[in-house]
Amino acid sequence: MDYVPLATMLATGQLAEADQFTRDALITLCGAKAKGRTFVYFTEVKDIPGKDLATMERLWDKFSGGKFGYSVQRKIWNKQKGDFEKFCRKIGWTTKDGEVERKVRVDYPV
Template sequence: MANASLQSFLLPQHHSFVNTGGSHDSSPSALLKLSTNNSSSISFRLYSNTSPSVTTTSTTNSSAPTPVTPAAAADSPPTPSIDLLGRQLAAGDYRQADETTRALLIELAGESARRRGYVFFSEVQFISVEDLRAIDKLWKEHSNGKFGYSVQRRLWEKSRCDFTRFFIKVGWMKKLDTEIEQYNYRAFPDEFIWEMKDDTPEGHLPLTNALRGTQLLGNIFTHPAFVEESQENQAAAEESVTAAGQSKDDNKGRERPNFMKDFKPNYSF
């Protein structure tokens, strides 16, 4: 019906789209004629005495979707891998390496951690010894032995497994300029140190282990990947103490400083 209506409107009336003769009685120099085909398209053909025909096509009632060029996908972060971590550390990009380390822990901890986007402390056991040692080795190699999980574990043990002492030792807390000795947590990420400097605290990086609290950190430190190395270091320390004639049961000076006795830790950073 739509095609028939158009034909009855255009062909008998001979409407002129271009009229060079100036007279309505003369034959029009250009006519618009309608043609149809088996498809759902309508074609209009313009006939002229002096020029070839020009065809325009309008598609109606088409069920085919209009092609849309997809928008460019936003740049996604690279897939975390041991190789990527090694390249970032070799380039001295400790800030990005810390992000990659966190992503690696999530990736290696299993499907639940990947869906959730972070690691439960109970999932650390699912990370293989080889993978944790590989991460730790890269951090140590590219920091002259200053950074890494095994370095942090050694400092934690020297702090008698006291996390507040440990946080102060590795520089995750800063001393306040007050008359009374006080410390506060550094603001993440701006107040942390992302460069290798002479005064960068030993064990300052990586930070990812502290983002979910001390249980995650403690489970990393007690992972089988670091047990043997820790036992060797402990045996060497005991030999050193014995050689110096000191008793293993000497607890002098091991009490917490007064400023730490009432300190309420906050491990949210």
């Protein structure tokens, strides 16, 4: 997969676009079973090549100055002690009203 577009989006501060690119890439990497969905199931993450996950992680980490990426979310998840609602609130997976999204983007391994 070509990650130059992701690097470019991140380098130019287009975070929403980079987030969508990342989501689309994860869905593509999961194959036909994820096609047509807007998310990847947590159980499918193990099927995504480690090289691709590592590449996305490095890009997000580098261009966000360590603020975004899978490792950051992992640390937050651990601090929330597995409380999914707290985790979602902490990383901003909420509606404009501050409620936890019921169609949460479970596209990042935690």
